[in-house]
Amino acid sequence: MTAITRAEVAHLATLARLDLTETELDHYAQQLDVILQSVARVSEIASADIPATSHPLPLENVFRDDIARPCLDRAEVLAAAPAHEDDRFRVPRILDEELS
């Protein structure tokens, strides 16, 4: 496995929506590298003939019937919102200024 670069860490932070500081970027670049070196050992025994397991249980076909049921109280839902207006959640503008 190749070492993780600071630029990669910055890209990951963008993907994960984390506005990391310069110090954090340095710190995580170094730490992630150490952790990845360690965990990368999994590929040593993960040969092609071994199936991947995503669920610890062998369950299949779990469904619910198509029946509508009562919903949450809107006032209670909106009360938890950082901002709301006209019975909707208010969120900051979608586009960056330089792009609009």
Added chain:
Amino acid sequence: MTIMGSDLTRQTAAVLAEAIRTGEASAAEVTQAHLDRISSVDERVHAFLHVDTEAALESARSVDTKRSSGEVLGPLAGVPLALKDVLTMRGVPTTCGSRMLENWRPPYDSSVVERLRAADIVILGKTNMDEFAMGSSTEHSAYGPSHNPWDLERIPGGSGGGSAAALAAFEAPLAIGTDTGGSIRQPAAVTGTVGVKPTYGGVPRYGLVALASSLDQAGPCARTVMDTALLHSIIAGYDPRDSTSINAPVPDVVAAAAKADVRGMRIGIVTELNGEGYQAGVAQRFRESLAILEHLGAEIIEVGCPSFEYALGAYYLILPSEASSNLARFDGMRYGLRVGDDGSHSVEQVMSLTREAGFGAEVKRRIMLGTYALSSGYYDAYYGSAQKVRTLIMRDFASAFESVDVLVSPTAPTTAFKIGEKIDDPLAMYLNDIATIPVNLAGNAAMSLPVGLAPEDGLPVGFQIMAPPMADDRLYLVGAALESALYDQWGHLLIEEAPAL
């Protein structure tokens, strides 16, 4: 047995429930005694993030009313409980140990809380934890660490350190934990208490704020094996709101705890987790426990699980991957913290500022790790390989359980370490989970129970029992037998030796 005049906080849940049923003590008295204890010690222990005093007393009084009106009370009715702050409870703060959810009051109850309420258990409040259950010490809680009642300078384990500390500090006789890689069992081990991670799918996850969906499991915590079994039987069982919930009868764990018999059982020591390299006192108490089990009539067999050495690597890929996705929703749009919404920032910037401010260092570290492991180009090497290791670990378990009924190991490599000792060394911190992780990857059931103090530091040592999926009763059969033998040896439960605070 009479408990009149005794300290109500020193009793087991079973004894308290019986006293409430017979009217020897009221649920209100029992609850008040625990609230008083919290008032007097929690400033030092910091097990609780939120104590729901009024609601707890009110639900206790309603139990007393039910009793006086002749209603038949459930097996744990009126008994107080400490709830890990990762389970939703309508109208009660649910922070997951994070600034992100500092003021969030969920509009719904988790399945576990519904069942606790239905069983008339009195929920005292919400307990401290590592932020979003990421950690082994509670040092990653945004609200400061909990302290181990055996030594307040030390960690109570994690992530469910608050629940374990509440039990060990006699603030509650029952607690709920969640276990993704050992977060019930390791805190139990370092606090001298009992904790069980049920079979994956055994206790519904609906309302459990997800860390890693394919690993998370809520479970019972208490100071005795029987109390743990009683709580287990209340919270376990199918719930159609959790698609991964098992639609089958819950194994009779209470009967198993009552039976407490290992005669003829085959107990396997895992070669890869046999105590080598562990702290001397941990290895010693482990070996002594094996001798007791053998003396009680069990056959001790050593079995190899060669893939276990890759479990830690697989776990620290699968967990961060799932967590990076599960924690994406904390973006400051619908609930919780929002930072930077001053009109000058776009939604993307506000999300990034919010997550930067709302998450602590460990959470960010794991989100980054998971984002990396799932990225195109790395998926097969990391996440894909980790899922294959998971298959191999399940195969190791399956083959081991062909020759033994349960597997055993020390729960954690060391006793409680000092607060601050490992905080800057994530890899060292991750190694705490080396013995507990394989069970989460495979979905098995496991228990930790106290088996003595390490001679070198006088701190509790945990013994782990692992059973095949849906054979949770075997944990109680073995755990109760061992607990009973140790009780006979010491003349009391180990927890009685904990400092009075």
Added chain:
Amino acid sequence: MSTAMPETIPYDEALNLFEPVFGLEVHVEMGTNSKMFCSCPTAFGGEPNTQVCPVCLGLPGSMPVVNRTAVESTIRIGLALNCTIAEWCRFARKNYFYPDMPKDYQISQYDEPLCSNGYLDVTVATVEGPKVVRVEIERVHMEEDTGKLTHAGGATGRIHGADYSLVDYNRAGIPLIEIVTKPVAGAGHLVADVAKAYVAELRDLMRALGVSDVRMEEGSLRCDVNLSLNKPGSPMGTRSETKNVNSLRSVERAVRSEVERQSALLTAGGRVVQETRHFHEDIGRSTSGRSKEQAEDYRYFPEPDLVPIAPSPAWIDELRSTLPELPSAKRSRLEAEWGITPFELATVVNAGALDLVEETIEAGVESAAARKWWTGELLRTANDQGIELADLPVTPAHIARVEALVADGSLNDKLARQVFEGVIAGEGDVDEVITSRGLAVVSDDAALLAAIDEALVAQPDVAEKIRSGKVQAAGAIVGAVMKSTRGQADAAKVRALLLDRLGVTEA
């Protein structure tokens, strides 16, 4: 937007120079009672944020549970599209942040779709007659819809220049079916028609299967159009993806405008950028999306909160047995049975009259008459009233009765219309309207002759013309007689009586 729009080359001219390859991703909202992963109702038009629960709001701790009907609908669509149904498949998480998506990931399917490798034959009209084009289907899968954003502040109410946005999560979690074609090459000048015909055919299929009523005006069918051009004999060109194409007309226009735009770029020696474009219904063309979206890495992985779907052969067979006659098969059958052309049938289909015409014919009416009434007079009335044909009070039985009366001479065409007017006005059934309005053909020769004489007296000059052999002048007298009998006469009969009266024979 600083980039100047490139010149365009007219569609047909462009397609003389380049060969188009297109692909379509169609999203259709399923008409289930409840959402994809929770029990919230799916009804359109509810008060904002009243059809939400912990699951579709993505609240911490909530968990999805799959709607069985949504899975069954998807399998039925897969079967109707001649797809292979997966023996085992999973949901996957598609991870990206957007405020209309409550969990900041969408539960979708990735490399294990429920249905794959099918086809749909569509018919397009050409100068040489109808042509059948096979559109191959790559995959059909299920996913969940997002919430709805409203942009506030700023001048336009659009995302550009908005000060902030408002989110309604009622739509979040509504089941979507995504149907993805393989690249379709070789359509040449018909590319826009084929794309449109494919979407129309899909719409009819969804309706026939009853999985969605496909209300396009409510945004329940949305298309992404992929298109590339290449010189004949050259490999496939770089494609653009045009999103937000939400009507049949827009599908055609999106393809046309992209052919015109790309051909101009390529002809000028430029290159097509692989990008996402957004179609604007109002101006009929697309603009470039943000280049940032190309950098997205969705980090798909199997959804750990859900278990795999493994449809048994028995379940699939059971679902197969519920498939109705599919639109294309039905059309072929009806064209043959009714002896009409695809164009004539299309008129019936577009009027929404297929079932009504079929029932009317079953009630004993000739195909031509049945089609004439439903796609003519009655369709106009329905359109005037802004309702569907099926919602008119007129039934196939009414038409059968009227036609029988016309056949035996009791009614003529004009009277028949008055009968339907009466039925639509709620005056009763056919016979009741005839009675109450006194509508019957006057067949009494004496009465007709009296009316003819009266008209001849009133118009002596016309009478003279006819007598002198100008038979074509007879129309004026016939018209006057029809008027005086309030239309209740048989015009041909009046004419015959008139000529006989004047002793004139037809030229």
